[in-house]
Amino acid sequence: MNSSPVDATTTTAWNKLAAHAVNFTPDLRGWFAAEPQRAQDLTFQIADLHVDLSKNLLTAETRSLLTRLADEVGLRERIEAMFTGEHINVTEDRAVLHTALRRPAGASPALHVDGQDVDTDVQAELAKVFAFADKVRTGEWKGSTGERIKTVVNIGIGGSDLGPVMAYEALKPYVQAGLEARFISNIDPTDLAETLHDLDPRTTLFIIASKTFTTLETLTNARLAREWLWRELVASGSEIKDDDARRAAVARHFVAVSTALDKVADFGIDPANAFGFWDWVGGRYSVDSAIGTSLAITIGPENFRQFLSGFHAVDEHFRTAPWSENVPALMGLLNVWYTNFLGAHTHAVLPYAQYLHRFPAYLQQLTMESNGKSVRWDGSKVNMETGEIWWGEPGTNGQHAFYQLIHQGTRLVPVDFIAVANPAHPLQDGEADVHELFLANFFAQSKALAFGKTADEVRAEGTDEAIVPARVFSGNRPSTSIMAPELSPAVLGQLIALYEHITFVQGAVWGIDSFDQWGVELGKELAQQITPAVSGDAQALKEQDASTRALIDYYRAQRR
Ligand code: F6P
Numbered sequence: 019m020n021s022s023p024v025d026a027t028t029t030t031a032w033n034k035l036a037a038h039a040v041n042f043t044p045d046l047r048g049w050f051a052a053e054p055q056r057a058q059d060l061t062f063q064i065a066d067l068h069v070d071l072s073k074n075l076l077t078a079e080t081r082s083l084l085t086r087l088a089d090e091v092g093l094r095e096r097i098e099a100m101f102t103g104e105h106i107n108v109t110e111d112r113a114v115l116h117t118a119l120r121r122p123a124g125a126s127p128a129l130h131v132d133g134q135d136v137d138t139d140v141q142a143e144l145a146k147v148f149a150f151a152d153k154v155r156t157g158e159w160k161g162s163t164g165e166r167i168k169t170v171v172n173i174g175i176g177g178s179d180l181g182p183v184m185a186y187e188a189l190k191p192y193v194q195a196g197l198e199a200r201f202i203s204n205i206d207p208t209d210l211a212e213t214l215h216d217l218d219p220r221t222t223l224f225i226i227a228s229k230t231f232t233t234l235e236t237l238t239n240a241r242l243a244r245e246w247l248w249r250e251l252v253a254s255g256s257e258i259k260d261d262d263a264r265r266a267a268v269a270r271h272f273v274a275v276s277t278a279l280d281k282v283a284d285f286g287i288d289p290a291n292a293f294g295f296w297d298w299v300g301g302r303y304s305v306d307s308a309i310g311t312s313l314a315i316t317i318g319p320e321n322f323r324q325f326l327s328g329f330h331a332v333d334e335h336f337r338t339a340p341w342s343e344n345v346p347a348l349m350g351l352l353n354v355w356y357t358n359f360l361g362a363h364t365h366a367v368l369p370y371a372q373y374l375h376r377f378p379a380y381l382q383q384l385t386m387e388s389n390g391k392s393v394r395w396d397g398s399k400v401n402m403e404t405g406e407i408w409w410g411e412p413g414t415n416g417q418h419a420f421y422q423l424i425h426q427g428t429r430l431v432p433v434d435f436i437a438v439a440n441p442a443h444p445l446q447d448g449e450a451d452v453h454e455l456f457l458a459n460f461f462a463q464s465k466a467l468a469f470g471k472t473a474d475e476v477r478a479e480g481t482d483e484a485i486v487p488a489r490v491f492s493g494n495r496p497s498t499s500i501m502a503p504e505l506s507p508a509v510l511g512q513l514i515a516l517y518e519h520i521t522f523v524q525g526a527v528w529g530i531d532s533f534d535q536w537g538v539e540l541g542k543e544l545a546q547q548i549t550p551a552v553s554g555d556a557q558a559l560k561e562q563d564a565s566t567r568a569l570i571d572y573y574r575a576q577r578r
Pocket residue numbers: 175176177178227228229230231232233236301302387535538
C-alpha cells in the first residue's frame with residue numbers, strides 16, 4: 019500500500035475532469051430547474067447528519083468522474099489500510115488508528131496491530147479515564163486540603179488543546195453544574211496569568227496533556243502552574259515546607275495524559291495519575307483518546323461514550339458506503355474538484371451554532387497540518403495544488419464581516435454551513451422565536467450564494483442604473499449545508515469524524531502522508547537556537563541574519 023502513491027494526474031478520471039473543467043459553466047439556477055430531483059438526489063443522511071450537497075458546482079458527470087478518480091487512486095484500499103493498521107504514516111513508520119479509539123467494546127473481529135491487542139488496550143484506558151472522571155465528578159477525588167475539584171485546567175497545545183477546548187465549548191450544556199474547564203495553550207505568559215488569576219488552588223486540578231511530553235509550551239506552562247499551585251496554596255493557608263509536601267500537593271492537583279509515561283514521572287506526576295494513548299493516534303486526531311480527559315470529567319463518561327459512538331457511526335459509513343452515497347468521500351472529492359480544477363484556494367466553515375465557535379480553529383489544525391504538504395508519501399514532489407486554507411467564524415457574525423467577499427468577490431470560496439434544528443437556549447423576542455430568526459439567515463446565505471440576483475432582478479426593484487452592477491450577485495457560489503437535530507455529544511463526534519475522513523480522502527488523492535507534520539519542526543529548532551540571542555548572548559546574536567538581528571536588537575532596546 020505504501021510503495022508509491024498513484025499519481026492522480028496520470029489517471030483517466032483526472033484527465034477527463036480537466037477536460038470537463040474547461041467547458042464547465044456552473045448554472046445552479048438552470049440545474050435546479052432542469053432536475054426536480056436534484057435536492058433529493060444530492061442530500062444524504064449519515065447517522066444524525068443531514069447533508070445537502072445540491073448547491074455544489076457539480077453535474078452528474080462531475081460526480082461520476084470524481085468517484086472514478088477515487089477508484090483510480092485506490093481510495094478504497096487506502097481506507098482499508100488505515101482501518102486495519104497498516105503503517106500509512108510512512109515518514110514516522112506508524113499505523114493510523116484513531117478509528118480504533120471509538121470502536122465499541124466487544125467489536126468484532128478484534129483488532130490486533132503490530133502485536134498489540136488494540137481493542138483491549140483502548141477499553142482499559144477508557145475505563146481508567148472514566149473511573150477518574152467519576153471520582154472528580156462525585157467529589158471523591160479531593161484536593162490537598164480536602165476540598166472537591168471545581169475547575170479542571172487543561173494545559174496542552176495543538177491537538178492536545180484544540181480538540182478538548184472545541185468539544186468543551188460545543189458541549190457546554192452537558193457540563194455538570196459546579197464544574198468548569200479552562201485551557202492554557204500559549205507560551206505567551208498572558209495566557210496562563212489570565213486563566214489562573216481568579217482560581218482557587220484548593221479546588222483546581224491541572225491536566226497536563228502532551229502526546230510527546232516534550233513540547234516546550236506545555237512543559238513551560240506546566241512548571242509555571244506547579245509554581246502557582248504551591249505559591250497559592252501557601253497564600254491560602256496551607257503549609258508546604260518541604261519536597262514531600264510539594265509532591266503531595268502535585269499528586270492531588272496534577273494528572274497527565276501522554277504516550278510518554280516515563281517523562282510524566284520525571285515531571286513529578288505519579289504514573290498512577292497518568293492516562294496513556296499510543297503513537298498511532300495523531301495529535302490532531304486525539305480528542306477521542308485520553309486527551310479528552312477534561313471533557314470526560316466535565317460532561318461525564320456516559321456523554322463521552324455517546325461522543326465516541328458518533329465518531330464510530332461515521333467511521334462505519336465511510337468504510338462501507340458506496341462512493342455514490344459516501345458523504346466524506348463525496349465532500350473530499352468535491353474539495354479536490356474545487357482546489358485542482360476550479361482554482362479555489364480556501365474553504366470556509368461557517369457554523370450557525372454559537373457553541374461551535376472553536377470548530378473552525380479545530381479544523382484548521384486537522385486539515386492544514388494534515389494536508390499542507392508539497393511531497394508525496396514516497397518523497398516525490400506533488401504536481402498539483404494540495405491543502406486549502408481552512409477558515410471560518412460562526413454565523414451570523416461572519417455575515418457582517420467577510421461574507422461580502424464570498425458573495426461578490428473574485429475568488430471562489432466553497433463554504434460549509436452547519437446548523438442544528440433545536441437550540442440549547444430557545445428564546446423568544448416578542449412573538450419571534452430567535453432561533454428561527456437565526457436559522458432564516460443560515461437558509462438565506464446558501465440560497466443567495468447559489469442563486470444570486472441578476473441585473474434584471476436588481477433593476478426590477480427600481481435600483482438606479484448606475485449602481486445596478488454593484489448590487490448584482492453572480493450566484494453559482496458553492497456550499498454544503500449540514501444540519502442535525504441538536505448539538506449532542508453524538509452529533510459532535512459525527513461532525514469531527516466527517517471532517518477527519520474528508521481530510522483523509524483529499525490526502526489519498528494527492529498521494530500525501532496526512533499524518534506527519536514535519537513542517538512545524540524548523541521553527542521550533544530555530545526558536546531554541548535564537549533564545550540565547552534574545553537573552554543577550556552576543557555570539558548567538560552575531561550568528562543571526564541581518565533582519566532577525568535587528569528585530570532582536572529592537573526588542574532588547576525596548577524591553578523594560
Ligand atoms: O507542533 C505541532 C504538534 O506536534 C502537533 O502536531 C501536536 O498536536 C502539538 O504539537 C502538541 O504536541 P504534544 O501533544 O506532543 O505536546
